[in-house]
Amino acid sequence: MKLHGIFLPHEKGTENSETIAVPLPSKVKISMSQSMGAPCDPLVKKGDRVLVGQKIGDSDKFMSAPVHSSVSGTVTAVSDMLLANGRTCKAVEIETDGEQEVSPDVKPPVVTDKESLCKAVRESGCVGLGGAGFPTHIKLNYNEAKGHVDSLVINGAECEPYITSDYRTMIEDADAVIDGIRIVKDTLKIEKCYIGIEDNKPEAIKILQKKAAEYNDIAVVKLKSSYPQGAEKVLAFNTTGRMIAEGQLPSDQGIIVMNVSTAAFISSYIKTGMPLVTRRLTIDGDIVKTPCNVSAPIGTPYSELLKFAEANMEFAHKIISGGPMMGMCVYDVETPLCKTNNAILAFKKSLDDGKKGKLKVNAQQTNCIKCGRCIAACPLGLMPQRFEKAFDRKDKETLLRLKINLCMNCGACSYVCPAKRDLAEKNQLAKQFAMQK
Template structure:
């Protein structure tokens, strides 16, 4: 058995661009909703002085994690903010004083077992840094009486074109990543660790093989450079041969999947106590004069970062948060950086990944079956589109619409230029509505 997928041009133009810290901005706007789950409630008010690492928002809901200040300065407003998904949340606006004074709240946690690890990770504000934003403490807090985790998979595939932030984490912070892996493995009592890296990253593979040589229980996997290799279900199967079935989690199959940058951050937090207040970002695209990797504070305006890369903001045709396949269009260049960002791509002309000018207009489905061959989980996207168009919930559920991971492979290979991936997302919402 194999999982399908597609071959994309890599376009990793910033793979050798060492991460550069950006100067402290004049202002930041820190959203209270930056992860999957419940938004936080602001803990500060206008006029309050804040410091780096200070908790700005929190929530008692289990499926949530706190938000911290990335700068020191004065709160100028607690306002409503429109998110890219159309929802709104509160946001804390801060005028930076440029001092970057560290809060007294920043102290390394005492971690001795699984329970204290889960508590510490929650307090760090950590959510999955691969883009999904699932609160990491929830993933770690599995029921040991029901679930025996024997395999930890470190997702270092980074299969989307352009993005190299995870790659730079591996190159620049290999020891931190490995130390984080070892701590998690020990505290959770996990037997085997698989570090999955795509074959288009030979330096990272060689580096981790060298550092883990002779270590029992660790295996560096050279994965095929195909898309979506980094999808949770795909990398879990390719690492262990286990299938994450519909309605189940990796933990139900003895697997814990963690992004490589997430593990690197957890190690840093356990050593320093500094919560998640900054992100490494890949800045690329044909509108960017100086493509690069930067380390930016959470809440910094994207426009401020783009100016540092000599980008002509007025000439941008499309701005994407994330990669070209699963990323989301950004409607405002003043959008602030959030925890789940790993890249921003700016394009001045509408070009496809295949290097061809995007043609407008769709044609009827020609029943070629390419979308089926490309789907990593074997769905039938054209049939799903037809079921959605006729409003057939029963058919959508029978065709397993909820297995769709929105990778976009079907749309990419469709010669009729059908909006299959977009229809699938609408179909998922429709199938579960009443």
């Protein structure tokens, strides 16, 4: 069996750019919505002094992870913030004092078993750092009654163009990656770990193979450089041979899937007790003079990060949080950095300069010619063209029969469509429509 995909220009121009810490911003704005789960409630108010690593937001909802201050300083406001998905949440605005005084609450946790590991990971504020932002403690606290988890799959594919932040984690923090794997694997008594890395990252493969050679239960799996190789279902199948069916979690197939940067963070947190308050990300694009990988405090305005990379904002037309395939367009350059941001890409009006292999945007949409390329490109063999028609006529029964809920919004269908139909966009609207009661 073969899972389909597409081949994209890699555009990994920052792969050799060592991570640089950006200067401390004068202010940060920390969103209370930093994960796929429920937003947190602010724990501080205007006028409070906060310290680095101090918990400033939490929730008693099941699907949630706490939020911590990335700076020391004074809370200047607790305001409403408009998110890219149109929803609003609270945000804590902090004026930094330049001291970066660490909270006394920052202490290495004691981890002895599954319960204490899950508790520690929750307290760290850790969410999936591959972009989805699923709270990590929930992933680790799988239901053992449904079956034993025997395989840990580490996502080092980083298949989207431009982004190299995970790659730099594998190059710069390989020991932390392996240590994080061992913590999770040994504590949860998982027998085998597979580190999936695309074959366009030979140096990362070499380094982690050397580190993993010390253990007989960690294997580095070289994957074909195709998109979306890093998608959870695709990665799980291509490393373990197991298919995660509709409605299933990876744990239902005996698998936990974790991003390589998440594994490295867990190692750091267990050693230091410092929660997730900084983010490594790539800054790139055709208006960015100095493409780079940086480490920045959560809440840093995008404008500061783009300025650091010498982006010529006079020509800015499209700013993307994440990759060009699955990232979201940013409506305001003052948008603050959050935990799930692995890249900021800034582009001119069009990327179509006539050169072969360049990513194209802003193309004119025409009628579907029924060529079937979208079906051939879909990694799960879905039918985007039929999704579009069913959604347009509001046919929920057909959408569910065609398994619209399996769509992962990878965008491969839109990319290959010669008519430039907004298939990926329609797919997501169709999923929301199909889930309505």
